[in-house]
Amino acid sequence: MRDVARLAGVSVATVSFVVNDSKPVSPATRLRVESAMVELDFRRNAVARALASRRTRIIALLFPVLQHRLSDNAARFFTGAAEAAAELGYTVVLWPEPSDPDALREFTSDGLIDGVILMEVRLDDHRVDRLLAAGTPLTLIGRTRDPSGLDYVDVDFEGMVELSIDRLQALGHREFALLEEVERADLDGYGPVVRVQETFHAVCAARGLRARTLQCTPDPAGGREIAATLQEEAPEVTAVLVLNDRAALGFVSELGRRGVSVPDDLSVVLVASTREVSEAADPALAVTLLPAAQLGRMGVETLIGRLDGTLGELRHELVMGAFLEGASLAPPR
Amino acid sequence: MRDVARLAGVSVATVSFVVNDSKPVSPATRLRVESAMVELDFRRNAVARALASRRTRIIALLFPVLQHRLSDNAARFFTGAAEAAAELGYTVVLWPEPSDPDALREFTSDGLIDGVILMEVRLDDHRVDRLLAAGTPLTLIGRTRDPSGLDYVDVDFEGMVELSIDRLQALGHREFALLEEVERADLDGYGPVVRVQETFHAVCAARGLRARTLQCTPDPAGGREIAATLQEEAPEVTAVLVLNDRAALGFVSELGRRGVSVPDDLSVVLVASTREVSEAADPALAVTLLPAAQLGRMGVETLIGRLDGTLGELRHELVMGAFLEGASLAPPR
Numbered sequence: 001m002r003d004v005a006r007l008a009g010v011s012v013a014t015v016s017f018v019v020n021d022s023k024p025v026s027p028a029t030r031l032r033v034e035s036a037m038v039e040l041d042f043r044r045n046a047v048a049r050a051l052a053s054r055r056t057r058i059i060a061l062l063f064p065v066l067q068h069r070l071s072d073n074a075a076r077f078f079t080g081a082a083e084a085a086a087e088l089g090y091t092v093v094l095w096p097e098p099s100d101p102d103a104l105r106e107f108t109s110d111g112l113i114d115g116v117i118l119m120e121v122r123l124d125d126h127r128v129d130r131l132l133a134a135g136t137p138l139t140l141i142g143r144t145r146d147p148s149g150l151d152y153v154d155v156d157f158e159g160m161v162e163l164s165i166d167r168l169q170a171l172g173h174r175e176f177a178l179l180e181e182v183e184r185a186d187l188d189g190y191g192p193v194v195r196v197q198e199t200f201h202a203v204c205a206a207r208g209l210r211a212r213t214l215q216c217t218p219d220p221a222g223g224r225e226i227a228a229t230l231q232e233e234a235p236e237v238t239a240v241l242v243l244n245d246r247a248a249l250g251f252v253s254e255l256g257r258r259g260v261s262v263p264d265d266l267s268v269v270l271v272a273s274t275r276e277v278s279e280a281a282d283p284a285l286a287v288t289l290l291p292a293a294q295l296g297r298m299g300v301e302t303l304i305g306r307l308d309g310t311l312g313e314l315r316h317e318l319v320m321g322a323f324l325e326g327a328s329l330a331p332p333r
Numbered sequence: 334m335r336d337v338a339r340l341a342g343v344s345v346a347t348v349s350f351v352v353n354d355s356k357p358v359s360p361a362t363r364l365r366v367e368s369a370m371v372e373l374d375f376r377r378n379a380v381a382r383a384l385a386s387r388r389t390r391i392i393a394l395l396f397p398v399l400q401h402r403l404s405d406n407a408a409r410f411f412t413g414a415a416e417a418a419a420e421l422g423y424t425v426v427l428w429p430e431p432s433d434p435d436a437l438r439e440f441t442s443d444g445l446i447d448g449v450i451l452m453e454v455r456l457d458d459h460r461v462d463r464l465l466a467a468g469t470p471l472t473l474i475g476r477t478r479d480p481s482g483l484d485y486v487d488v489d490f491e492g493m494v495e496l497s498i499d500r501l502q503a504l505g506h507r508e509f510a511l512l513e514e515v516e517r518a519d520l521d522g523y524g525p526v527v528r529v530q531e532t533f534h535a536v537c538a539a540r541g542l543r544a545r546t547l548q549c550t551p552d553p554a555g556g557r558e559i560a561a562t563l564q565e566e567a568p569e570v571t572a573v574l575v576l577n578d579r580a581a582l583g584f585v586s587e588l589g590r591r592g593v594s595v596p597d598d599l600s601v602v603l604v605a606s607t608r609e610v611s612e613a614a615d616p617a618l619a620v621t622l623l624p625a626a627q628l629g630r631m632g633v634e635t636l637i638g639r640l641d642g643t644l645g646e647l648r649h650e651l652v653m654g655a656f657l658e659g660a661s662l663a664p665p666r
Contacts, residue, residue: 058445093427220615
């Protein structure tokens with residue numbers, strides 16, 4: 001306030017009158033004070049001070065929307081989060097991640113936001129370090145390579161893959177394939193993809209099942225291409241786990257067109273997807289559901305529990321989705 | 334500030350020292366002042382005052398996420414909005430609409446938000462009245478029955494329907510059907526549905542084309558059901574416009590299973606959808622694209638133009654999406 005007064009050439013009291021609107025001030029003086037305030041970024045500090053020991057009850061779901069398009073599933077996370085927040089008297093807003101990484105550190109410094117839920121977490125995620133360095137209360141949906149010091153809730157991808165293999169193995173399948181996206185630089189180090197791959201191969205190896213990976217572009221055309229060459233490239237495969245929704249639809253549709261019957265010739269399980277995608281395929285696919293709304297809800301409850309001081313120890317929780325049977329499972333021929 | 338001082342039993346200067354952290358104050362006194370501030374909801378007013386003539390450069394895309402699940406397309410609106418805001422030095426956050434309608438009026442009163450972009454606008458929309466009554470700067474994506482006094486950008490649903498009919502008519506089609514959702518209470522008065530229906534029937538009537546409406550549940554099963562009965566119920570139809578993405582996938586897949594060829598037996602156009610949905614069908618469907626990201630961008634540019642005073646007259650703009658040919662159009666048999 002002293003700096004503003006000096007810059008505007010008025011008394012500290014006059015600045016106070018303008019800020020608090022507590023006494024009339026001439027328009028010219030007000031303008032001088034306001035200009036000085038802008039120059040000194042006074043506003044920011046004023047808000048920060050006013051809020052320093054207070055809470056806005058607004059939390060942010062930080063999503064890298066400028067880098068990844070917001071998916072249907074991310075939208076479900078947000079819906080679950082919004083419901084939980086409303087129940088607990090908070091508002092959760094979906095906040096695009098600043099494109100400048102350095103802006104992250106200042107993200108909560110103006111006190112508008114009580115805390116942050118971070119999504120699309122990578123195994124090594126610089127955002128976590130930056131937010132922690134800024135002292136921002138933080139919960140992860142997802143987890144880093146070593147999340148031991150952080151609150152997180154995450155999808156139990158390992159459990160979902162193992163459950164899918166369980167079901168197929170119980171039907172007699174021994175020749176497995178995982179259909180997944182071609183490696184992309186922007187997926188490198190993205191936890192879900194890495195965890196599904198590793199679990200698939202580890203579980204198959206431990207059980208003496210044959211396992212191979214089929215990679216395609218993440219769209220219906222990619223799935224169709226794999227379906228077109230499957231009989232030639234991988235004739236032994238009788239059970240396929242699919243990790244990409246859009247590829248799954250093309251894959252199943254092209255199998256049908258080629259007279260390969262799902263499930264009689266090939267059993268298919270969709271991993272970490274939705275009832276809607278399952279039903280859009282013909283036949284409807286067996287699917288391990290991504291518990292998106294539940295994760296969004298748990299992320300909010302965890303962060304608010306931490307903010308309110310009602311959460312004691314660190315929360316580390318993995319959540320399985322339900323298994324929907326669909327019509328894509330049968331014993332191998 | 335005087336009320337806080339009186340309640341805390343300290344001088345106005347002491348309150349000022351605490352708020353501005355400008356002089357050391359004993360912990361006990363600080364606690365008394367802070368308690369009084371809480372009691373008087375001082376925080377809220379302090380922030381409001383500090384921000385009264387200032388701007389946070391945060392705008393909210395208000396979405397009824399607790400009533401409608403956030404769709405894939407809504408997510409695209411948000412991505413476009415976030416990009417435009419970042420370019421203009423603003424942040425746009427996706428803000429769930431308060432479930433209590435009265436809370437809307439207070440929504441921007443604490444000055445955290447400079448303005449609001451409203452989505453999922455209904456023909457008669459109480460939210461518009463409430464936000465206007467609160468003096469909130471407002472832009473609509475969508476429009477009310479009479480939006481003449483408001484800034485809005487909207488999808489040109491009328492133009493998209495007419496363009497679709499143009500293409501089909503040029504191929505020789507004269508027997509049209511519109512496949513759309515069964516009437517639902519929560520869609521009553523929802524502009525896009527009403528406008529597509531009205532335009533479809535008006536354009537067909539004006540051109541002497543036969544038009545009928547087929548209604549189904551908004552999911553693949555609903556689309557399959559229509560496909561299963563189409564030959565019997567509406568054997569004359571050679572061209573179908575589909576307004577629901579999920580129904581479209583079931584509709585086309587079931588036609589294929591029954592040996593009805595798209596496009597040789599039936600031409601199909603998807604209205605207001607995406608390339609992804611078009612490509613998930615087999616064959617890929619002709620589609621008028623919903624220009625979601627562009628609308629999100631224009632909504633942000635309009636609101637910021639209004640906030641910054643660079644936008645003169647009211648902006649009323651309708652935007653067409655591109656027409657993708659797909660492989661679902663042919664002359665009638």
